[in-house]
Amino acid sequence: MPTELPGGPHHLRPPGSMQLDTDAEGVPTEETARLIATRKVEGTPVFDRAGERLGDIVSVMVEKQTGIVAYVVLGTGGFLGLGETHRPLPWRALTYDVGLGGYVIDDGAMTDNPAAADTGDAGPIASTDGATGP
Numbered sequence: 001m002p003t004e005l006p007g008g009p010h011h012l013r014p015p016g017s018m019q020l021d022t023d024a025e026g027v028p029t030e031e032t033a034r035l036i037a038t039r040k041v042e043g044t045p046v047f048d049r050a051g052e053r054l055g056d057i058v059s060v061m062v063e064k065q066t067g068i069v070a071y072v073v074l075g076t077g078g079f080l081g082l083g084e085t086h087r088p089l090p091w092r093a094l095t096y097d098v099g100l101g102g103y104v105i106d107d108g109a110m111t112d113n114p115a116a117a118d119t120g121d122a123g124p125i126a127s128t129d130g131a132t133g134p
Helices: none
Strands: 045-047 051-060 069-076 085-090 094-097 100-105
Touching: 051 085, 051 100
Parallel strands: 045 100
Antiparallel strands: 045 051, 051 069, 069 085, 094 100
8 A cells, every 4th residue: 555645845747757756766666755656556445535435446547648647447346356346536536545544535526427537538437247337
């Protein structure tokens, strides 16, 4: 799971640059003050504002041309991966909560309308049992 966020100002790199974190030694592959590896995001729980666990992030979807995270896929329900339903969540609607050890979704970001997540050409949202729908 992601670790506690450091205090102080967050320095952003210039858009489109590959400037490495000055805090890291060599090329970061796990986590720095500014970056987190997608493999650490996948499997992280997602909670609503009341602290109720909604599911876990199963995938991080990155736009091919811009490299920007478009959305994450939230896995809900099911048992041992069977019957799990996948829903898109806008990356910008998630905030990491150190106390909960997971992401908290903004009010209103969880809808029954998959198009509301701005998934682009993601296609239908599907469950692992073959059914499609929100």
